[in-house]
Amino acid sequence: MKIILADSAGFCFGVKRATQLAFKAAEDNCPICSLGPIIHSPQVVERLEEKGVRVVERVEDIERGTVIIRSHGITSGELADIHARNLIPVDATCPFVKKVQDYVTLLCAEGYAVVLVGEKDHPEVQGIISYADQAEVAVVADSEEAQRLPSQSKIGLVAQTTQSFENFHQVADVCLRKAKEVRVFNTICDATSVRQDEAREIAQQVDLMLILGGFNSANTTRLAQICRELQPRTYHVEVASQIKPEWFVGVKVVGVTAGASTPRWIIDEVLRLVGSFEN
Numbered sequence: 350m351k352i353i354l355a356d357s358a359g360f361c362f363g364v365k366r367a368t369q370l371a372f373k374a375a376e377d378n379c380p381i382c383s384l385g386p387i388i389h390s391p392q393v394v395e396r397l398e399e400k401g402v403r404v405v406e407r408v409e410d411i412e413r414g415t416v417i418i419r420s421h422g423i424t425s426g427e428l429a430d431i432h433a434r435n436l437i438p439v440d441a442t443c444p445f446v447k448k449v450q451d452y453v454t455l456l457c458a459e460g461y462a463v464v465l466v467g468e469k470d471h472p473e474v475q476g477i478i479s480y481a482d483q484a485e486v487a488v489v490a491d492s493e494e495a496q497r498l499p500s501q502s503k504i505g506l507v508a509q510t511t512q513s514f515e516n517f518h519q520v521a522d523v524c525l526r527k528a529k530e531v532r533v534f535n536t537i538c539d540a541t542s543v544r545q546d547e548a549r550e551i552a553q554q555v556d557l558m559l560i561l562g563g564f565n566s567a568n569t570t571r572l573a574q575i576c577r578e579l580q581p582r583t584y585h586v587e588v589a590s591q592i593k594p595e596w597f598v599g600v601k602v603v604g605v606t607a608g609a610s611t612p613r614w615i616i617d618e619v620l621r622l623v624g625s626f627e628n
């Protein structure tokens with residue numbers, strides 16, 4: 350049986366960096382916790398827990414020690430609380446997310462009405478808009494929502510890093526009709542679209558597609574949806590033990606990809622297992 354593994358399978362740059370920082374910090378610090386699970390992988394969170402990293406949801410619940418800030422980032426208020434409580438932050442905010450936060454601060458300081466394309470309740474978005482200081486950021490999901498924005502003299506436009514370029518472009522189009530001056534920072538990180546495009550390409554060449562990653566990971570679930578549309582024999586699993594040999598009856602070529610928070614050891618385990626099936 351032939352296995353095609355996507356080059357883009359697994360950790361993106363920001364998640365890899367956050368995970369490395371977390372494991373390193375766990376070696377050097379005690380007590381230590383992370384503000385929310387460091388990534389959407391129960392297996393990685395469990396390994397970090399074994400190394401003493403507790404998951405805490407609110408800064409108020411941390412009395413002392415080191416706190417790891419995950420790749421999505423946190424709000425400016427939470428960061429201020431961390432400092433006020435004399436906690437030691439290990440900032441694993443993805444540099445691409447940090448950049449959006451900085452652009453929002455800059456645009457507000459220069460008097461732009463800031464519009465952010467993204468999901469209102471996502472922690473990354475909550476973090477980003479908190480950097481507007483006193484100003485308010487209008488969060489819109491798409492061009493339809495952008496149509497409802499009031500006209501402004503100047504608009505500053507940014508995006509949540511995981512947005513699609515098409516959606517961002519459509520909102521930019523609407524903003525151009527709402528203001529005489531529009532300043533656009535394309536803050537989309539292409540790790541997601543690169544992974545999705547590669548998954549689409551592989552799904553069309555194989556008899557069965559395996560998607561690896563947390564069931565609570567939005568980007569992994571989306572990968573599974575994309576592949577299922579092209580290859581009905583698509584299975585989303587978190588770990589190798591969930592794979593059933595009977596899925597592979599008559600299968601000659603298997604495609605494998607994994608979400609941005611799936612660790613390499615899980616990918617390797619799956620490759621070993623699938624490689625052991627005779628077909």
Ligand code: F3S
Pocket residue numbers: 361362363364420443444445446510538539540541609
């Ligand atoms: Fe950063 Fe892009 Fe990953 S924004 S966390 S490298 S998906």
